[in-house]
Amino acid sequence: VTAAAEQLADELRELLADITGRAELRALPATTSLLRDGAGLDSLAGTLLLRQVHRRYGVDVAAEDINLDALETLGTLAEFIAARI
């Protein structure tokens, strides 16, 4: 995991907490699943997260990743973004 990806993961935790109103997501481990059990993001929160990622980092995850595998965990999403900025 690169330093850039770790920095990004922290920023994504802030975004997630803002979007969901759930402060505990600021401490979300990088290896916890985002969608299903784990963070339990639903499609609304996931869409808002991807929209913010596109706006902030210019990375359109939905356009590049048909299966949205980048959303597997916070760590995979951070690395996906870090590899493209």
Add this chain to the structure above:
Amino acid sequence: VASGAADGALVKCVVWDIDNTLLDGVFLESGGQPPPADPVLLGVLRELASRGILQAVASRNPPAAADYVQRLAGLDFAAAECSWNAKPAAIGRIAAELGVPSGAMAFVDDDMVERAEVAAALPGVLVLTPEDAAEAPGWPQFSPPVVTAEARRRGQLYADRRRRQAAAREFGGSRAEFLRQVGTRVTIAPAAVADVPRLHELSVRTHQLNSAGQPVTEAGLAGLLATPGQHVTTVRLADKFGDDGLVGAAIMTGIPAGTARESTAASVPLVMMSCRALGRGALDALLAWLCRSAAAAGAAELMVPCRVTDRNVPFRLALAAAGFRAEPGAVTPDGRALFARPLTGDLPGLPDYVVAPDTP
């Protein structure tokens, strides 16, 4: 008749000014006794609301002004922007909140400068004077061909949503806990003939949660209901804030009898759901039910052909969460991809707030 570049497309939302438009006077200059409503425009507002067209206000007034007009009108606004911000910004926020593009909006204001600002910043908006608006019920843009019961209640449903979202922001726990807390009920059942107009409307109006991106006619739907082996399944949604009625549906093709189980795939040519159901567990419940139902009928795999667009990302997120995958690189030039999941092992579960009489 009207300024602005709106090209005659159907109007889905009307944004009204308050002072000297919906009110016969200025709210804050009335010395404790707010002015009465303009009776003609209030009648137009009620008539358009009854046609399923959303009604909103954008006003340089405190929120109390919107509450006052709501009481006079006897209906709740789908959105209310009360601030000192410019009208184009207010209309932009209403468009985002309601998921209505500005090209499907009309704006009514007595002030020529406000009208000019909106027309310049948002060329898709149909900009009207109060005199224009008095005639609007007779215009084709304000005459949707199909007005279902759900459409007529739409303004109330958005008002319910404003209260639900405020509660969700207050609630600290997970989304699943919130859904239970507010008494969410998802009801899954086979479609009836009486559902056909609403199903057609959903096929036309839904984009964020739609797999096929193609409308289905009422005749086509009625034909599907009468065809053995084609299963049209509906989803209804309610909670303590309100009853959203029929919000979604799926078409699944049945399993041919006598086929060997391991070679059988069931297919879902259409999944569609209103964006009102976003974040409320209804789509996840429907996908889980489809998996369980197809597995019980003997299918080894469930396929969901999907038109991948920049608007139906929420649908793809739900597919991913339910374990569906497409072959990367197997997307056609017009964006079609085949998502599938095996029906072996752990199937997605149905939360306890789902009522599905025929659950396998």
